[in-house]
Amino acid sequence: MKRILGLVLAGSLAPSLAPAGALFECEAVDDGAWRVFILDETPDIATAVFKLGLDSGGGESSPYEMERAVSGSGFRYLGEGLEFIGKSDDAMLIDGEEKMHCGVAPAWMMEEATAPPSQDGDGPLPDAPDVEGMSAQALGGNIRSGPGTQHARIGTLARGTSITLMQDTGEELDGYNWFVIRKPDGETGHVWGGIICTPEETVPGVRGTCD
CATH class of the missing domain: 2.40.128 (Lipocalin)
Structure with a gap:
C-alpha cells in the first residue's frame, strides 16, 4: 500500500x-x-x-x-x-x-x-566607420541603455527628430547597426540604425537617406 x-x-x-x-x-x-x-x-x-x-x-x-x-x-x-x-x-x-x-x-x-x-552575422563588426558628429534623423522608436533590445529603454524618439551620431558600435541587428546618438537636449543613448536616416550622405548601418 x-x-x-x-x-x-x-x-x-x-x-x-x-x-x-x-x-x-x-x-x-x-x-x-x-x-x-x-x-x-x-x-x-x-x-x-x-x-x-x-x-x-x-x-x-x-x-x-x-x-x-x-x-x-x-x-x-x-x-x-x-x-x-x-x-x-x-x-x-x-x-x-x-x-x-x-x-x-x-x-x-x-x-x-x-x-x-x-x-x-550578428555581433561585433570590425573597423566600424567614424561617424562622430554626423547629422541624422530618427524615424521614431526607442533609445536604449546599450546596443540591443535586451537593454533597458531610457527614452523615445519622435519621427523626424534631429539627432547627432556619436559612435557606430559595430553591433548588428537584421542588417543595421546600433549607434550611440545625442539628442538636441544633450541626452545620449543607443538607437538601432533601422530607425535612423541621414539627410544627404549615406552612412553604412542606417536605413538610408531621408527622402
Missing part, C-alpha cells in the same frame, strides 16, 4: 512538459513582443526571440536560450536572465520585473518559423 501511495504521489508531482514543436506568442511590451520556440528535437531547450514592431523596423534580437528546470507543477525554463513557466499551452515569460502572458501560436505560424533565427 505504501509503495502504491508513493507511486501515486510521485506521479502527481511530476512536471508536465511544454508542448514540443510549439511556438508561443507573448503579449506586446514596449516596441515589440517576445516569441518562445520549443523544438521537437530539443525539448529541453526553450529559445526566446524579441521581435520589434513594424514602427521600429520589424527586426529580431539574437536568440536567448533557456534550459528546462525542476518545477513542482507545469514546466519551467531558465537562462540568460529569462524565466519561462506554464502548463500545457498557457505560459508566462518573465524578464526582470516584466511578466508577459504567452499562448501557443497557430500551427501555420510555427511552420513559417520552424527554427529561431541564427546568430550568424
Whole structure:
C-alpha cells in the first residue's frame, strides 16, 4: 500500500512538459513582443526571440536560450536572465520585473518559423566607420541603455527628430547597426540604425537617406 501511495504521489508531482514543436506568442511590451520556440528535437531547450514592431523596423534580437528546470507543477525554463513557466499551452515569460502572458501560436505560424533565427552575422563588426558628429534623423522608436533590445529603454524618439551620431558600435541587428546618438537636449543613448536616416550622405548601418 505504501509503495502504491508513493507511486501515486510521485506521479502527481511530476512536471508536465511544454508542448514540443510549439511556438508561443507573448503579449506586446514596449516596441515589440517576445516569441518562445520549443523544438521537437530539443525539448529541453526553450529559445526566446524579441521581435520589434513594424514602427521600429520589424527586426529580431539574437536568440536567448533557456534550459528546462525542476518545477513542482507545469514546466519551467531558465537562462540568460529569462524565466519561462506554464502548463500545457498557457505560459508566462518573465524578464526582470516584466511578466508577459504567452499562448501557443497557430500551427501555420510555427511552420513559417520552424527554427529561431541564427546568430550568424550578428555581433561585433570590425573597423566600424567614424561617424562622430554626423547629422541624422530618427524615424521614431526607442533609445536604449546599450546596443540591443535586451537593454533597458531610457527614452523615445519622435519621427523626424534631429539627432547627432556619436559612435557606430559595430553591433548588428537584421542588417543595421546600433549607434550611440545625442539628442538636441544633450541626452545620449543607443538607437538601432533601422530607425535612423541621414539627410544627404549615406552612412553604412542606417536605413538610408531621408527622402
